[in-house]
Amino acid sequence: MSGLTVVFAEGRAVGAVDVRGGAPGTRETESLMPEGLNVGVDAIVLSGGSVYGLDAAGAVTNWVAQAGRGYKLVGAPMVAPIVPAAILFDLTNGGNKNWGPEPPYRKLALKACETQGAAFKLGNVGAGYGGRAGAYKGGLGSASAVTEDGFEVGAIVAVNSFGSPVMPGTSALWAWPFEQDGEMGGQLPPRSGSVSMAFPDDVKRPPQPAGNTTIAVVAVNAELTPAQAKRIAIMAHDGFARALRPVHTPVDGDVIFVMATGTKLLGEPALMHVSLLGSIAADCVARAIGRGVFEADALGPWEAYRTVHAKGFSGRK
Numbered sequence: 001m002s003g004l005t006v007v008f009a010e011g012r013a014v015g016a017v018d019v020r021g022g023a024p025g026t027r028e029t030e031s032l033m034p035e036g037l038n039v040g041v042d043a044i045v046l047s048g049g050s051v052y053g054l055d056a057a058g059a060v061t062n063w064v065a066q067a068g069r070g071y072k073l074v075g076a077p078m079v080a081p082i083v084p085a086a087i088l089f090d091l092t093n094g095g096n097k098n099w100g101p102e103p104p105y106r107k108l109a110l111k112a113c114e115t116q117g118a119a120f121k122l123g124n125v126g127a128g129y130g131g132r133a134g135a136y137k138g139g140l141g142s143a144s145a146v147t148e149d150g151f152e153v154g155a156i157v158a159v160n161s162f163g164s165p166v167m168p169g170t171s172a173l174w175a176w177p178f179e180q181d182g183e184m185g186g187q188l189p190p191r192s193g194s195v196s197m198a199f200p201d202d203v204k205r206p207p208q209p210a211g212n213t214t215i216a217v218v219a220v221n222a223e224l225t226p227a228q229a230k231r232i233a234i235m236a237h238d239g240f241a242r243a244l245r246p247v248h249t250p251v252d253g254d255v256i257f258v259m260a261t262g263t264k265l266l267g268e269p270a271l272m273h274v275s276l277l278g279s280i281a282a283d284c285v286a287r288a289i290g291r292g293v294f295e296a297d298a299l300g301p302w303e304a305y306r307t308v309h310a311k312g313f314s315g316r317k
Contacts, residue, residue, distance in 0.1 A: 001095030001299060003129035004047035004056050004105060005120075005140060006112040007156060007217045012069075013259040015041035016229035017084065020237050020247075021213060021254030025050060027057050028084035032257075034226035039071045044257050045085035046127040046158050046215045049105050056109035057085035063113040086255040088160040088213035090130030094300040123295030127158035127215065133244070133293045134164035135202035137302040141292025143183070143284045150264055152221040153277060155236070155284040159292040162212035162251050163244040164202045166305065171312025173305070175243040175290030178283050184294045185306070185313035203246070213253035214240060214289065218281045224260040228274050233258040235278030239285025256285070 015032045027045075032038060042064045047053030061083045064070060070079030091097060112126075120126070120142070128140030138159035145153050159165070165173055167190055176187035218236050220229075236256045240247045248254055258281075266273050294313075298304040305312075 001093050001130040002048035002090050003126045004045060004053060004108050004112060005126035005156065005158065006043055006045050006060055006109060006116065007219070007259065008043045008116055009041060009259055009261060011261070012040040012042060013261050014224050014226055014229050015082070015084065016226060016233045016258040017255065018230065018233035018237060019255050020240070021252035022250035024213070024253035024255050025054065025087040026085065026255060027054050028082060031082055032084060032226070034230050038226040040082060041084060041259060042069050042081040043083045044217050044259065045083060045109065046217065047085060047087045047105055048090040048127055048130045049103065050087055050089045050091050052103040053087040053105050054085060055103060056105040057083045059106040059109035060113060063110060084257060086215040086257070088127065088131060088158055088215055088253070090160065093130045093132065093302070095130065122291055124297050124299060128292055128296070131158055131160035132302055133159045133161050136165065136293060136305045136308065137296040137299055139292040139296030141288040141290065141295065143287035143291060145280050145284055147276070147280070151277060153280045153284050154219045155216055155239070155281065155288040157214060157216040157285060157288040157292055159214050159289050160212055161214045161244045161247065162203055162249050163246045165244055165289065165293045166202060166309060171309035173243070173290045173293065173312065174245060175286045178242065178286045179290065180287065183287065184290045185315060187313050212251050213255070214244065215254070216256045216285055216288070217259060218256060218285065219259045219261065220277055220281070221261050221263045222266050222273070222277060223262040223264065224266065228270070229258045229260045231274055232278045232281050236281040236285050238282035239289065242282065242286040243289035
């Protein structure tokens with residue numbers, strides 16, 4: 001009951017990361033700091049398996065290197081791919097965790113590399129396979145948007161949060177206002193005044209450290225500097241707050257990566273374009289979280305949102 005997701009850049013992308021949770025598990029995040037060398041990224045890995053899942057990035061690094069992609073090292077016969085990663089905790093969700101001397105994540109990573117494509121499923125798949133969202137089954141979600149002038153923003157999120165995706169006292173997802181084209185089943189807005197602001201009963205219990213994490217990649221086609229990409233990563237975290245409550249807690253390891261492919265010039269004024277892209281990114285992240293929870297099926301004892309809160313949506317999709 002675990003898995004991983006690999007996001008590849010076509011060519012190299014400008015990378016950034018922002019960590020807001022109190023219990024993250026990551027690799028190569030310092031290489032993305034705007035004050036550092038920041039030579040770009042070749043791929044990003046989102047993985048289950050807690051610390052064992054970090055092995056996946058090594059396999060992806062080698063696979064990318066074999067394809068001749070990566071940072072060119074002066075005087076060296078090989079390249080150095082940059083493959084940042086973040087992991088979520090799914091070790092106590094059941095399933096066979098008796099891996100022996102070789103955890104499965106390197107093999108899963110190679111399978112992901114060899115089967116990559118633009119189309120992918122949502123819900124119980126990839127890094128979201130073993131995730132839980134509060135008291136519900138979590139999953140892998142994705143959403144995207146295109147502006148009238150051709151800027152593209154996409155988000156992919158593995159939801160394994162301590163916080164709940166459901167508004168207390170209702171059957172509506174917190175992300176319901178951002179739904180497009182029935183992608184969350186046709187969410188029914190809660191009645192006015194029906195929402196309790198009390199601490200949700202359906203958070204994950206017990207709230208153990210390192211037991212929760214929502215991890216995401218936001219991709220944009222704009223040509224950005226590392227600092228601009230970092231700002232979009234910061235703004236994109238607002239999508240977590242729009243779709244999960246509470247969020248960024250001491251027991252979550254919330255991480256968002258940004259990949260900027262640079263195929264469209266940012267234009268002037270740059271500050272306005274970055275602000276717009278960050279705002280759209282936050283909405284896409286919120287939608288992706290809602291979709292990941294909505295698409296997830298029950299797994300083991302973890303019930304699906306669609307089963308528990310069938311009255312929260314119209315069934316339209």
